[in-house]
Amino acid sequence: MSGRELRADWPACQARGLCHEVAPELITLDPWGYPLLPTEALDGARLDLAQDAVHACPRRALRLLDKTQ
């Protein structure tokens, strides 16, 4: 199975929330303002949204990695 996975660099994340702002269908926020990321592999439109979220983060705290399973 291919596709890419959205992962956070948690020490870098400061709960600015821009990932949720640009991709609310993909990323919601926990009660403390930190992103709840999708765990499944992303492709197509969802992958595009994920790319937007990665670029929107002022802390560069999001990465898209190849999902190896």
Added chain:
Amino acid sequence: MRPIIHPGPWLLRPGGQVLATHRLRFGPLPTLSADELADRCAASGVLGRGGAGFPFATKLRAAASRRAVRRHVVVNVAEGEPASAKDAALVETAPHLVLDGAALTAAALRAREVALVVPHERPWLGELLRHALAERPDRGLRWRFHTAAPGFVSGESSAVTELVAGRPNLPVTSWAPTAVAGVAGRPTLLSNAETFAQVATLVLAPDRVPGPATEPGTRLLSVTRPDGIHVVEVTHGSPWTEVLTEEEVDRPVLLGGFHGTWLAPGSLLPLTVSASMREHGAALGAGIVIPLAAGTCPLLRTAEILDYLAAQSAGRCGPCFHGLPALADAFGRAVRGGSTAEVENIVHLVRGRGACSHPDGTVRLAASALAVFADDLAAHRSGHCSAVSGSLPAGLRALGATA
């Protein structure tokens, strides 16, 4: 406080502190290539003793396989868990086994320096290691000491590689396994002190390793008792009745330390000390065994541990430094007769969200307490505690009144 060390059949045999005695027992240290060393470790299936139980051979092959100008070997003696003392016991009893294992690994990886990470809480261990090193003729090998910061998370793998690289001793996000990219992004073989000792015995005396052929070797266990931490060594396959008293086995036991799971009374009776315990939902981890003290409420004890773990967050990852105190608070309310729904909610929110396994381990403890002590929770909701006789402990005085 120093651990109470019981003489053991293999690693904890007395007299190993002196190099001459050690060499008489085990012979000279050979030099093996990475392949040779990995093959020997794979044949006996030696697993890491730091908690994750990862096959040493796999780690070694990964660290050896990438082209690198420099590779690192790191011996983790940091032992950040308060209830763990096995690495301290090993350094006191058999430092040369630890150092032999590290020297073998360094030679196999062509690393010229070994990092020794010692705990803040037990400063005498650094001195014992320096004393042992002064006796050794390891040529072409430098030994460098690093002292871990006080606290629970300092011994975590990424925190240790950060420390060795000269940065603050705190966990960071690992994008690749340590063996592939560890200290300063270089291939790093980081293992627990006991792992290195077990590897050394495999190479030095393969025919004398005790234990069953299917699982050769021994385990060092730290058992918490009222008078302190007892460190015992048993061969794989030993029944738990050789480790714990009849009374201890009949009480709830927290296996795996503060990130472990609770076992109901008597659960250990049909089991033996073995990596295969994982299949029964009771993983050995780093061999930390905490029988519940007599007359103690298991829920109160868990609540205390959760409070401690929340305070030990590195403070770097939002879901951890917000989530763990919230979890501890919600658990405290559930212990005093409230609902467990909030605890379950936070468990789902926090799990898997953090740079290291501190949040995961903490929610594992909370979830196992809710599962194993469901009856106790029900009793608390009815206003009484079945674990204690006589008057209720201070933490439960408000039983029946939800916060």
